[in-house]
Amino acid sequence: MMSSHLSFWGLALILFASITASTLLGWREIRRGNVQRHRRLMNLAGALVGVFVLLYVGKVIFLGREDLSHWSPWDLAILRIHETFIAVMILSAGSARWIARRLGGPSDDARDRRRHRLLGRIGATSCLLAFLTALVVLRQLVVNAGP
Template identity: 30%
Template sequence: MELRVRDHVPGVAALLSLVSLALVFGAVLGYIPQSVFPRASPAVLTAVPHVNAVLSTTAIVTIVLGVRAIRRGDVARHRAFMLTTLGLFVAFLVLYLYKVVLEGTTAFPGPDVVYRFVYLPTLAVHILLAVACIPLLYYVLLLALTRPVADIYDTRHRLVGRVAASLWLVSFVLGDVVYVLLYLVY
């Protein structure tokens, strides 16, 4: 009996989401030992947040361009921009998790009132949207990669993709706000 991803997109998306989120939360909560990764120089670790800000800002642009392309009916450009965004997201996540495993999360250095009423709510919404995006992104990605373009129109790719792109976009923007608060303002 042949098992095809095409026939099990929701289940495969759910499985990939669980594995991905387990890795993310494992890193953030300290369950992944530092010894698993080679230690980068302090300069490299210091550069990670700044590189990630560039990746995040670039992802914002590629999401907007991808949405614009599909609205114009340009499927090839849409696919290229969304796959580019996915690559940027993966690079961001790998760098972020690498830094978190080696150094932990970054404490907010600003005043408590800003921490409680600006930084923490922004960070919380950013994280919630990022987590909510994962299964949606896997779902639309698997639909797109397992079907010819003509068949995608008969799936929920368009509906779920709109939600995923919107949440992803807001998450990246809020991630940039978190970066600005942590590394530029305070």
Template identity: 30%
Template structure:
């Protein structure tokens, strides 16, 4: 299985990206009916943005640690941090989509000028980066998990991983800014 997957990283990346983006857009556009999911109590739905802010902040820390470890040549620690980040992202995304399905997108409670000239541009960049990151992340993860560590150096994992980690880091940070504007500042 690993050898077949190793030879099909691009195809697997494309398939997983399409499935993931279909789930995201399906939830955001209301194509996934809430009746197909068990409904959590209101308190749980209310807590999701706060839990996701914590997950996002932890992901920022694990990305930075992963970068630090790989720069020091600590490959196993790097791998652990990046897989932890992936787990945090998956948890974040599942919770986010679950809340979107039941509650829709949060409305900005602040002034209209801040909404138009600060909040929306930040949100737009966050969303675009999150979408761009999905195939990049699948690609570098699939390269890493389908090969022995020594063989990873023969792939584009390092180059694509630098881009993916940078964009992922910015996206998580901007997500925290969006959270602060929705739930703390206003």
């Protein structure tokens, strides 16, 4: 039988797949020069991250945290790497968004555009890596949940 924790993380993985897809599609759109579609897709990804954060807070309040006492050091290392990718994604993508909002649109300031591009690439790459490590973490949750 699937626990409430596993159900939550299964749904969270679907949500994170949507975040990753929106991010990668947004990246594709800016490479094609479509700034408006890029902006919409990145705003969607950001909104979905916000939804995840709210759902996670609710999960911790109502279901509590996972029991990691039976996890091996390897399992815990993968989890911490995953959490690091999430933190990098939020910080870099949030910074890229802040620069974009501060600029208010296409800018002639090459330095700001370069920073936005670099932070966006870091955010998109860490998003993809966070999703891939989430697959491993979910597998670990299932294995460690036992029969």
